[in-house]
Amino acid sequence: xxxxRWSARLPGTQRRAAARDDRSSVPPARAEYARxxxxxxxxxxxxxxxxxxxxxxxxxxxxxxxxxxxxPALVALVYGPDHRIAYVNDAYTAAFGPRPTGAxxxxxxxxxxxxxxxxxxxxxxxxxxxxxxxxxxxxxxSSYTVTCTxxxxxATGAGEARDGGPRxxxxxxxxxxxxxxxxxxxxxxxxxxxxxxEAAERLRxxxxxxxxxxxTLQRSLLPQELEQPDDxxxxxxxxxxxxxxxxxxxxxxxxxxxxxxxxLVIGDxxxxxxxxxxxxxxxxxxxxxxxxLDLPPHEVLQLLDGLAAEIDASQIATCAYAxxxxxxxxxxxxxxxxxxxxxxxxxxxxxxxxDPTGPPLxxxxxxxxxxxxxxxxxxxxxxxxDGLVERRSEDIDEGVAALGRALSGAKGSPQVVCDRLIRSxxxxxxxxxxxxxxxxxxxxxxxxxxxxFHNASLDLLGGIEAAPRARAFASGVLTSWRFPVELCDxxxxxxxxxxxxxxxxGTPPMRLGLRRTDRRLIIEVTDGDDHLPRRRRAEPADxxxxxxxxxxxxxxxxxxxxxxxxxxxxxxxxxxxx
Numbered sequence: 131x132x133x134x135r136w137s138a139r140l141p142g143t144q145r146r147a148a149a150r151d152d153r154s155s156v157p158p159a160r161a162e163y164a165r166x167x168x169x170x171x172x173x174x175x176x177x178x179x180x181x182x183x184x185x186x187x188x189x190x191x192x193x194x195x196x197x198x199x200x201x202p203a204l205v206a207l208v209y210g211p212d213h214r215i216a217y218v219n220d221a222y223t224a225a226f227g228p229r230p231t232g233a234x235x236x237x238x239x240x241x242x243x244x245x246x247x248x249x250x251x252x253x254x255x256x257x258x259x260x261x262x263x264x265x266x267x268x269x270x271x272s273s274y275t276v277t278c279t280x281x282x283x284x285a286t287g288a289g290e291a292r293d294g295g296p297r298x299x300x301x302x303x304x305x306x307x308x309x310x311x312x313x314x315x316x317x318x319x320x321x322x323x324x325x326x327x328e329a330a331e332r333l334r335x336x337x338x339x340x341x342x343x344x345x346t347l348q349r350s351l352l353p354q355e356l357e358q359p360d361d362x363x364x365x366x367x368x369x370x371x372x373x374x375x376x377x378x379x380x381x382x383x384x385x386x387x388x389x390x391x392x393x394l395v396i397g398d399x400x401x402x403x404x405x406x407x408x409x410x411x412x413x414x415x416x417x418x419x420x421x422x423l424d425l426p427p428h429e430v431l432q433l434l435d436g437l438a439a440e441i442d443a444s445q446i447a448t449c450a451y452a453x454x455x456x457x458x459x460x461x462x463x464x465x466x467x468x469x470x471x472x473x474x475x476x477x478x479x480x481x482x483x484x485d486p487t488g489p490p491l492x493x494x495x496x497x498x499x500x501x502x503x504x505x506x507x508x509x510x511x512x513x514x515x516d517g518l519v520e521r522r523s524e525d526i527d528e529g530v531a532a533l534g535r536a537l538s539g540a541k542g543s544p545q546v547v548c549d550r551l552i553r554s555x556x557x558x559x560x561x562x563x564x565x566x567x568x569x570x571x572x573x574x575x576x577x578x579x580x581x582x583f584h585n586a587s588l589d590l591l592g593g594i595e596a597a598p599r600a601r602a603f604a605s606g607v608l609t610s611w612r613f614p615v616e617l618c619d620x621x622x623x624x625x626x627x628x629x630x631x632x633x634x635x636g637t638p639p640m641r642l643g644l645r646r647t648d649r650r651l652i653i654e655v656t657d658g659d660d661h662l663p664r665r666r667r668a669e670p671a672d673x674x675x676x677x678x679x680x681x682x683x684x685x686x687x688x689x690x691x692x693x694x695x696x697x698x699x700x701x702x703x704x705x706x707x708x
Contacts, residue, residue: 203322204274206242207281208235209315213251215239216315225272225322242318244268245276251316254278258314265327273327274320281315344404345370348379348564351411357384359392360647361456361583363571365544367552371517371563378402379410379447380515380566385421388689389652389701390456390645393421396468396513396568397449400490409445413438413491417451424691427451427464428498431491435466438492447491450513454505454570457585457645461511462694464500466491469516469526472534476508476574480534508574510547512537517563518555529555544569582648584611590629590640590655600629600642604653607644613651617704620684621651624702627677628655631663631700646706650686654701662690662698 198205198219206229207217213235223229229238235248242248245266254261260279267273348370356364366382379399386392395417399406416437420430430451438447450471452463463471463483467490471483486499505511512533519529536554540547547569557565575583586607590596604625608618625642632640636657645652665678682688685702692698 204318204320206235206239206318206320207315208251208318209313211252211255212236213248213316222320241268245274245320247276247278247318251278251318254280254316255314265323265330267327272322272324275323276321277319279317279319281317282313340403344402344407347404348407348410351407351414352381353383357386357392359384359386359390359454360649361390361572362392362454363544363573364394364569365548366566366568367545367548369552369557369559369561369565371561378517378564379406379445380517380564381410381414382513382566382568383414383417384568385418387421387424387453387691388687388703389654389699390647391424392454394452394454394461394511394513394568394570395421395449396515396566397447398468398515398517398564398566399445399447401445405442406445409438409442409447412441413447413449417449424689426500426694427453427462428486428500431464431466431488431498435491435494435496435498439494441492443492445492448516449491452511452513454572457643459506459572460502460504462500462502464488464498466498469514469519469530471503471511471513472530472537473503473505473509473511474534474537474540475504475506478538480538482530482534505570505572507572509572510537510540510544511570511572512547512551513568513570514551515564515566517561517565518551518557518567520563544571547571579648582646584646585643586645587641587643590632590642594633596633596640597626597629601626603642604644608651611646614707617651617706620704621653624681624685624704625653625655627681628653628700628702631655631677632657635659635661635663636698648706650706651704652701653703654699656693656697656699658697660692660696660698662692663700 195217198217201219202221204222204225205217205219206215206222208214209216215229215231215233215235215238217231218229226239226241235242242251245263245268247263250261250263258280260277262275262277265273265275349368352368353366356366358364364384366384368380368382371378379397379401381395381397381399383395384392385395395414397410397413397417399410399413401409413434416434417430420433423430425433431449434449438445448466448468450463450465450468452461452471454461461471461473461483465483465487467488470487473481473483475481481503483501483503486501488496488498503511514533516526519533520526521529533551533555536551537547540550540554542550548567551567551569552565586603588600588603590600592599601622604622605618608621613621621644625644629640629642632655636659638658640655640657643652643654643656645654663678665682666675667679678688681702686705688700688702690698690700
């Protein structure tokens, strides 16, 4: 049987490799051609018969047995539906020992069962199509990649490939292995890939550890507990990508700014791994620092844009920064290349924040602007990263639209809404990207709960007489809210100092605002001058300069900010007794 016989269905690459090996290591076929000494001899004379061809090369004159016997890969030839053994090469014998010719492979070749090859060999016999299985491990610890190729012997005893390959007339009947003429067989070709498998496993282990490190770093840099403002209910979820996905730099944050105002942040560093998580941590820390300045959203992003370029010019990040003021019932926001905020009103209508949107952070040269979107009582806002809505098979706008539909029907607490949105968008543990979701609810309060939230305000008109009028107004309001006497006195004192400071240093229009929540009392004075007060140490001989120091001493917190229309707001707050 020559090389075009039983081995005619060897994959082309393997045939060429075998030919190259024999051309370099085997002398040209002559009468004195020497057989290989190692390994058992195949019982079928056909495996060693040489059929000269006119003008044929030395390789063409070699027998299949000579070539297969010298291959480093394991080769076995079986025939019939019960896969009786016809031939094993030297490499196979060295790995698993000799195998009796004519015996069923199920009894004599347990290693094939360990590799789960028998169903595959049955399929190859039925279909006549080669099949390959990737790395499989056997008891001796070796791993093999196995190819099963159909071979066929016709009624004349000639080997024929199913694709019409050449045949050589031989004798009929049965060969010494017991294989009848016309019987179909399977050539099993197993390449030892143990070293490759071990290297791949080491690489997977390294990648797994790297990913676990990145996930741990990522989670440690996210808020461990979200701040809960008085007027909002907030929940967030972060889910890393599946084991095959590198962890990104998604983050979120909730920052209480004082006077009942709250900053909401969502961002995504476009890199992957530990470096992206580290950049994310630096950006999140910077956002918290800039937020304490109580700047408009677009100014915060403007500062963050310059910092992002300094941290790492190769890392680009998107970010949306929004501020909620309970007195205004809306979100003032700015976006640096991030996806739009969605707001669902109480009746299920979903609104999408459009412009303004600038380029991602770190690009530089762009002046960001702020926009607004209503957030009335009973509404829910969702801020998210692209992992929630982006799919390779569809446009990202379709994903945002799907999120809007899911948000419209999502009811319950903020955490419940988070979970439902993730399920509705098909995010699983094997998702191919990180997902961060921040859900913000502005509850509609009724009944006894509504009695815990009140607002009162007074326009400050006239000159110095406005100060006693403001103190009288504050006293009456705080008493009507049934605060303890001590808290009423502190509130009146703080209101008087803030109004006096505004009358001296500010310009009209001036306004005193009082607000109570279930947890704190907030006092705020606005005027038309944008010069922000600061706390300073007054000397004993100074007749002024002690107002802000007094407020800072008696209040739980105080602060100031510039207002969008020009001017400023100075505020303080007192924590209510439980």
